Amino acid sequence: MSVNLDDLVLGSASQDEDGATAMRAGQIVCACPASLPRADITDHRLTLAMGFGLAVLAQALVLTVLPEQSRLIAPSAERVGWPFTLLLIGAAMASFPAAMLVDSFGRRAAFGLGASLGAAGGALCAFAISKGNFFGLCLGAFWLGLAQGFALFYRHIAAQGAPRDGLIVLAGGAGAALLTPLFVSLLESPGAMLLAAAGLHIAALALSVRMPHARFGKPGPVERRLSRAFVIATIAGALAWFVMSAGMLHGPLTLAVCSAAPAFIGGAMGWHLFSMYGPAALAARWPALFPPLPIVGIGLAAMLLGAAAVLSAASVASVTAGLLAIGMGWGAVNVAALRLLHEGARPSRLALALHDVCLLGAAAAGALVF
Template sequence: MRPMHLQVFLLASAQALFQIVSVLVMTIGGLAGSILAPSPEFATAPIAAMFLGTAISTVPASMWMSRAGRKVGFVTGASLGMLGGLLAAAGMMTSSLILLCAGTFLAGTYQGFAQFYRFAAAEVSDEKFKPRAISLVLAGGVVAALVGPLLARWGGDLMQPTYTASFLFLSAASAIAIGVLLGVNVPKTVDTEDDRANERPLSAIVRQPTYLVALFAAVTGYGVMILAMTATPLAMTHHHHDLSSTVTVIQLHVLAMFLPSFVTGSLIARFGVLTIMQAGIALLVAHVLLALTGTGFYNFTAALIMLGVGWNFLYIGGTNLLTRSYSSAEKGKAQATNDLTVFLVGLCASLSAGVLQNTIGWQALNLWLLPWLALAAAAILWLQLSTKRTAARA
C-alpha cells in the first residue's frame, strides 16, 4: 500500500470511529434528554450541546493544528471525546441534564477536530486522487451507520439508568480512535515566500463566488440534514413507533449518508462538482416530498434515505469546491471559517428541531425546508452560469 493510500485508510478508520460517536449522540441524545429535561422543548439540548461544542472548537482546533500539526490536534480531539462519554454517562447516572450536556459538548469538540480529517486526506493526496481521498474518508461513516445505532440499542438497557452504557461505548470508541490517530502522518505544509506574500485577508477569500457557493451549499446540506435527523426520533415516538424502528431508520439514514462516498468522487470527476451538488439538492427535495406523504415506518425510511444521499452529494461537492478557493497559506482560516459557519447553523438546527417538532409537527417542519433548498439551487445555478460565461470569454 502506497504511503498516500495508507494515510487515507487511517483517516477513514478514524472517521468511522468519530462518526460512531456522532451517530450515537444523534440517535439517543434526544431520547436521553427527554428523560432528564424539565419539558419536551428541551429534549434535544444534548444534541444542541454537541453542535455548540463543535462550533466553539472549530477555529481553536484549526489554530492548534497549524502550530502543533494534524496528528497532535486529532489526538487532542479524540481525548476530549473519551472524557465526554464518561461525563455523559455520569449525567445519566446522576439524573443531571447539565452533566449530560457537558459530556455531549465535549463530544462536539471532538467533532470540531475531526472535521479536518477530510482536509488532511486532501493534503496527503496528489491532485488526481484528492476528490476520491475526500470521498473515501467520509465513506468511513458507513461503519458508523452500522455500528452507531446498534451501540445505542445495545447500550440502552445494558446498564441502569437507561442509556448509561451507550455513552460508555462512546468513550470506548474515542479511546480506540486515539490509537488509530497515532499512526497518522500528515506532513506540515511549508509555505513559500510567494505563498505568504500573496496571502489574502479572510474578507477577500470569502467574497469569492466559489467560496460563497461552497459555503452556502455546505450550510444548506448540513442544516437541512441536522434539522430533519434530530427531529426524526421525536417524530417517530410521537407517531407511536418503538425504539427498534427508530434505530433502524437512523441506521439506514446514516448508511445513505456515507455509502455513496465510494462513488461520489468518481461522479464529481465525470460530471463536474456543480452538477453533483445540484443532484444533492434534488434528493433533499425528494426527502421533503416523501416526508409529506405520511408518517408510517416506510415513509420515514424512504425520506431519511433521500436525506442521507442528498447530504452526501452536497457536502462532498461543497468540500471539493471549497478546496479550489484558497492557497496553502490561506487554508487554516478558510477551512475554519467554513466549518464554524456550518456548525453554527447545525447548532441552530438542532436547537430548533425539538421546538418545531413539538409545535408545528413533522410534516410542516419539512415543508419549511423547501425555500432554503430553492435558494441553494439558485446559488449553484448562478455559479454554473458564471463559470460558463467566463469560459466562453477566455
C-alpha cells in the same frame, strides 16, 4: 560520517573528509535516526479514514439515544433540543482551534485532544442519564461536539493532497455507519451506548498516534481571498447542514412517538448516516458522475423532500424514507462542497475553519428553529 559532541555544541565550521559541511552554530538538526522510513510517516488515507469512521460510529450511537433521553429528563419541553444544539455549538467552536492546532502542534496532538474530549463527553452523558441530570447531559453533549469539530478536519487534511483523498475519508464514515445496527443490538441500554461512544473515541485517540505529525512535501499555492467556489460551497453546505440537523433531531423523536422500537430507531439512524457518507464513496470511484454545481441543486432538492416527509410524521416508513433522503442529499452537497473547496488553489486554514463554522452554526440554528 561521525558527529563529535563538541562539534554539536560549538558548531565547528570545518568540513569532514568526504567534503560534507560540518554543523554551524545555531543550526538545529535531529542527530537521532528516524524510527520510521519516510514512506511510513507520510499521509495515510486509510488511517485518516479509520479515524473519521470511529468518530462517525460514535456520533451514530450518541444520536440514537440523545434526543429521547433529552425528552425524558429535560425540565421543560422548550429545553429538549438543548443537548443536541450544544453538541453542534461545540463542533462549531472547535473549528478554529482544530485548524490552528493541526498546523501549530501537529496532527497527533490535535486529533488526540479532540478524541480525549469525546471520550470524556460520552462518559459524562452516560453518568448524567443514570442520575437524571440534565445539566450534565448538556455539558457532555457539548464535549462530544468539540470532538466532532476536530474529527471534521480529517476530510480537509486528506483533501490537501487531492480532493479524491478527502472523499475517501468521507467514505470511511459510510463503512462505520453500517456497524451501527450491530452495536445497537448488542448494547441494549442508552448508558451502554454512550459508554461505547466514549470507547470509540478512546480507540480514535490510540489511532491518532499513528498519524503523521505533519504533511511532507511542498504545499500548493494558498488562496488568500474568498473565491466564488468557496462562497458557493459554504452557502450550499450551510443550507444542507441546517436541514440535516432538523431531521436528525426530529427523526428519532418522531419514530419514538410512533412507537418504533429502540433497535429500529438505531438501525434507521445507522442507515441515515450511511446515506450521508455513501455518495462520497461513489464520488471517489466515479467523480465524473458528480459535477459540483448540478449536484448541489439535486442534493438540496432531495433534502427538502426528505424534510417534508419527516415533519409530516405520516408513518414510520415515511419518516425513515425522509431520513434516508435527507442523508443522501446532504452527502451529495458535501461531496460537491469538498470538490469546490479543494480543486484549484488551496484554501487557507482560516478559510477552512470559517467554512466549518458556517456549516455547524447553520446546523445549530436548524436544531433550534424546528
